[in-house]
Amino acid sequence: xxxxxxxxxxxxxxxxxxxxxxxxxxxxxxxxxxxxxxxxxxxxxxxxxxxxxxxxxxxxxxxxxxxxxxxxxxxxxxxxxxxxxxxxxxxxxxxxxxxxxxxxxxxxxxxxxxxxxxxxxxxxx
Numbered sequence: 001x002x003x004x005x006x007x008x009x010x011x012x013x014x015x016x017x018x019x020x021x022x023x024x025x026x027x028x029x030x031x032x033x034x035x036x037x038x039x040x041x042x043x044x045x046x047x048x049x050x051x052x053x054x055x056x057x058x059x060x061x062x063x064x065x066x067x068x069x070x071x072x073x074x075x076x077x078x079x080x081x082x083x084x085x086x087x088x089x090x091x092x093x094x095x096x097x098x099x100x101x102x103x104x105x106x107x108x109x110x111x112x113x114x115x116x117x118x119x120x121x122x123x124x125x
Contacts, residue, residue: 022042068100
């Protein structure tokens, strides 16, 4: 996989990039997780330890429990650990596929429409 690896400090065209990937390594903010689960993208999540109430680790652990991602805590993160985790997923197509299916099952691609419909119903009341 080394020839297929892309490292980017920041992505400006996220929808375009997410449409063509097999695995993503990222933090575990709620909005980001909503994006990748809606698309069914397996993930390696490295939660930020510097957020209120440790919510990123809670988010990441939930995704991991559902089989859609793997968590590496920042305190445990080394190049070797990251490479082993990437290999564990990408060297086994069945693992990658199952993680993708699990991620997709968590996604709510119609969330904006559902929220809009709920708000519309509330304002009619």
